[in-house]
Amino acid sequence: MKPKRSLLNKNRTHLMMIIPIVILFFVFNTLPLIIGAFYSLTNYRGYGSFDFVGGRNYLDLLTDTRVWNSYLFTFKYAIVGTILVNVISLLLALALNSRIKFKSTLRGIYFIPNILGGLIVGYIFSFIFTYIIPAVGQTFNIPWIQDSILADENLAWIGVLIVGVWQAVAMNTIIYISGLQTIPADVYEASKIDGAGTWCTFRKITLPMLMPFISINLVLSTKNMLMVFDQIMSLTKGGPAQSTESISYLIYRNGMDGGQFGFQSANAVVFFILIVTISVIQMRMTNKKEEQL
Amino acid sequence: MRRLGKKQHTNWFLTIVLILGCLTVLFPLYMTVIIAFKNPSEMTNDVAGALSLPSSWSFDNFAEAMRVTNFWSALANSLVITGVTIVLSILIHSIAGYVIGRNMRRKKGYRFLYFYIVSGMFVPFAILMMPLVKETAVIGLANPVGVILLYLVFYMPINVMLYSGYLKNIPLAMEEAAEIDGASSWKTYWKVIFPMMKPMHATVAVLTALGTWNDVMTPLVIMSGSENTTLPLAQLNFQTQFGTNYNLAFASYLLALIPILIFYVICQKQIIGGVANGAVKG
Helix, strand or coil: CHHHHHHHHHHHHHHHHHHHHHHHHHHHHHHHHHHHHHHCCECCCCCCCCCECCCHHHHHHHHCHHHHHHHHHHHHHHHHHHHHHHHHHHHHHHHHCCCCCCHHHHHHHHHHHHHCCHHHHHHHHHHHHHHHHHHHHHHCCCHHHCCCHHHCCCCHHHHHHHHHHHHHHHHHHHHHHHHHCCCCHHHHHHHHHCCCCHHHHHHHHHHHHHHHHHHHHHHHHHHHHHCCCHHHHHHCCCCCCCCCCCHHHHHHHHHHHCCCHHHHHHHHHHHHHHHHHHHHHHHHHHHHHHHHC | CHHHCCCCCCCHHHHHHHHHHHHHHHHHHHHHHHHHHCCHHHCCCCHHHHHCCCCCCCCHHHHHHHHHHCHHHHHHHHHHHHHHHHHHHHHHHHHHHHHHHHHCCCCHHHHHHHHHHHHHHHCCHHHHHHHHHHHHHHCCCCCHHHHHHHHHHHCHHHHHHHHHHHHHHCCHHHHHHHHHCCCCHHHHHHHHHHHHCHHHHHHHHHHHHHHHHHCCHHHHHHCCCCCCCCHHHHHHHCHHHHCCCHHHHHHHHHHHHHHHHHHHHHCHHHHHHHHHHHHHHC
8 A cells, every 4th residue: 555655755745846836836837827917907097996898999900000000010010020039040050060160169259148138128229229330321422321210200110120120140059060960971972972062961951940930930039029129118219200119118007107007908908819829829830841741 | 091091181261260250259248348438528420530449447337327227136137037046946956857758758748748848948038928827926925936836847848858868877777786786766866867967967057048049038027026036137237327428338238248249259169069968868
């Protein structure tokens, strides 16, 4: 009977170990999610009394131009950003993985942007965009960079994009490098013997074998870029003319101080559903690609 | 290649391109350093003046920045929040990863728990932010302790996933042997399993450290009422006091960047390894 009792004991110990952790997770993750969903059905301003308004916040979201603009900006930023980040970091990883000198020093330097905080990096770039680049433009008489791009309603998002890409490339490059290292050298040798050129080798061997890593990177960078906040805070504060207001920033701005607790909660619920949907679709798509190979 | 008797030759062209490319990374850092050391009177509008080295390397800006932003207090907060979060993450998340990982193959409940916690990865902070501010205020956690608890929850999904994934490398026989010897499962965990998960502890420490050290949003919304700041939060809070004194501001930014840069120089290998490991396993 002894083994049975010890098994029971083991099960009980495991339960005692996991229950407090699950409670902690529930209290600070699931509970606020439920509270948020609850407030999204009210006209709560963040203080005072409130009434139930049913789905009205959700209907209002559809006609709110500021909300639409924030979605347009965020998606434009995330789509262009994800493509740029993945193209640049794949090229960089290929270069850093080839027969070069100072390999580990170079890898070390290219990784630096990833360890720096987005807020401070934003402040530094803000200065470069506002003073250095226009100064270069004036000295060498290049008209299109004489004004700060952050002050231009149509171009400010590119400034935010440059900073976002600058930081995100570092992380994705490291992941691509570790992906490249999983490809055995004899596969390359075989393709060389078969007379495959560089481009052919890349398309037929490197790319397919990197698929799992491309999938990780796509999901990671899309998710991170959709949640952009720090850089907005330090570069533009959503301006000029709300042209760089990201979804997270709008929820923070108007939900916390703007008296739109209920309305922005509805916005946050929609945002959450979108992120889950996009991540699931991306993983499905890249998984299929992997299976085909 | 060796078999053919040819020596592998270095690709100098790529090496040079990559070295030049480093400028994109180093230029903003170079600007930060020189502006932090300059006097406001040295800030000119022409390119040569903007890029030149400061006329003297004075630390006055740094002393002033430390005073204005209450640097030591912000640094202490950042160190405590990040340090405690790392230690507790390793202790708590490894237990969760172990218990869930060992039981999820046989028990539906644990399988559900696994997906329940891991799916927390997709919950953006934006949706939790407003309710969390209310919640933490009500239970008196609008302070660094509250921030640490929140980090423990935010990093739980990825860390549980990493730990329970790593557990597959540790044979069940290890703990069965200890249990036959009469050790309780609590003791078995700490004596046998916990030490064996050491490589994963390093990965978890690096990922959690980078995330919490640089995070602005959580302390911003949770601790906004209190005197406490963290290093990044102090930059945001004192932005108005820097005014147009960019030299003071940049001295402050540089001070805020130095701790993580030092940490990076010392443990570069572990950090890069940890990040790569975390992403690939996750």
